Amino acid sequence: MIVDMNMQEKDRFRITSHPIIPVVKRREIRFSFNGKEMKAYEGEAVTSALFANGIKVFGHHRRDNGPQGIFCVNGQCSQCMVIADGIAVKGCMTVVKEGMEVRSCDTVPVLPEADKVPGFKEISTLDTEVLVIGGGPAGINAAIELGKLGIEILLVDDKPELGGKLTLQTHTFFGSKEECYAGTRGFDIARLLTDTLGDLETVTVMLDTAAIGAFYDGSVGLYGKGGYTLVRPKAALVACGAREKTLAFPGCDLPGVYGAGAFQTLLNRDLIRPTDKLFIVGGGNVGLIAGYHAIQAGIKVVGLVEALPECGGYKVHLDKLRRLGVPVLTSHTVIKAHGGEHLDRITIARLNSGFEPVEGTARDFEVDTLLIAVGLSPINELYDKLTEFGIESYKAGDAEEISEASAAIFSGKIVGRGIARSLGYDVEIPPGWDATAQTMKSKPGIAVEYKPERMELESYPLIMCVEEIPCNPCVDSCPRQSIKIHGDPIMGLPVFEGDCIACLKCVDICPGLAINLVKRNYDQDRGTSLLVIPFELDDGDLIPGRKVNTVDMEGNPLGHGSIVDVRNPLLIQREGLFRSKSPMMTL
């Protein structure tokens, strides 16, 4: 039956189960693309609705007929422009509606016909003490600090929900537990922050609302569901985050070549499964984490290239990929993307010390998706305009300096209190905050060699944390206070000293999945030990008794073991917090 075929086709590009993200049932609606009727879910972006229907080429450019798809899925580029109900829009920033007619934008868009002469509309105005632009980790935390003092805040965000890029993060956060929610998953942090903000009476939030310009009279233009409004704040905070950098190479414009952040938005926000396999360029945290998110969604990561001799991201993120068998090639880059209408093949090559491709090292991979993760640029055009027109303005988070979300949380808190002080409110900025913010921004230190220690204890953790990063939730997790950090309390490397009751709390909380637990003498006859490892993927293959190949921390083969049991979440802190499952196996 046609309906069933449609169902299968629909599910092919949707994520219907996920080890971490709850898949919520949504209402189905109908729209059309170039006259063909299609199904979508209520509330999703046009871009995602098209991808869910297998449409990855949205149209062709008027200048050279070049195929157009997506690049940023963040409202920052214009690759995904389509005509929706007669108006040219960015597909990623437009919610699909029942009966919407979506068409390719193959020519210069034309104004809709009008039978009367249009007139100017009245423009409404608003007043507020502080305008916060951007509801990500920095903006929300600034608004919370200001709102706690009873200061009138208007927070605007151009997306339909608060949280910014936290909403895309399925991994548990780094940082320190008491200061920035370390050990909690990014999308849960977004909800916790949104709840806190919702309790503050003087904070007004306008979603789907973009701050689009600043003017000489001190006003800021907002455009959202209610139309265009001018607001006159006493101070403004730009916390708009960052946009993904592009990389130029032949074929970089092909549909199928897009940002790693764009991919995470499709995958983790809209539960779209855009491909079966992909390749990644860029070994910073964004590229490494995007690769891990792909594997969580059942997508094969064919490889990752990094132009520098070392990946810039955290080693724990890199090791997660290597343990799952992803080839990571440093001193390599993508030199060409091939395809007619859509990417179907890439060419990579090794780079010499002058970053020139080495002749004879080119290799091709058949992939239809290439993720670009070559860095971020601050979104701060508005800050420049606000400052130019004399509006008291501040920056926080990635808009100020590209860093981790944990740093953005802190940056928002500090700048929020700073704004309050400049408005004459009597509030202190605790002396330690700035140092903590700087710590969160720290680049990883030099990795030391990991030496697994055999201990005489019944049970003990193997802490494979060998590179200094700002992270310490394991220390607090141990009820015996046996995990200690010597040196800097956040940056230092944790060590196990003392006794262990095998409670597994450290295994559960480590954001890097870098702690395993050994229970010695598990099977005395065979002389085998039990090893408990964290696991955040689809657990369909984890069948007790199954023989598995084992690898070391960096993914090198070790031997094999067999799965003894799969332990379900133990550490449910509150409803809605999802923990990893841990297979137990003998070695």
Place this chain on the structure above:
Amino acid sequence: MQEAEEGMVRDTSAECVTDDTIICRCERVTAGEIRSEIRAGIRDMNVLKATLRTGMGACGGKSCTELILKLYEQEGVDLSEVTLPTNRPFVSEIPLSAFAGVEEGGGE
């Protein structure tokens, strides 16, 4: 790993950005077009906007500005000689109907 045939890299130039590589995605402007303007002595990116339309598209130069600066560097131009494009309102697109239209019971 799915490996196809082994190939040879023909272009061993430092950046691998061939003349037909698209730099400005919105207006489909190539590296070759921009290079010939740079070689003709254009140092003001506002001129590139006027002649090539780089940065005149719907993203407002958010993607291509950094890439064009790299092309300047690769052509041996000191970036202190280059004038950045003037940032104009609005920072993102807004439909004309927000400001003007035929009133239909408060319509959009």
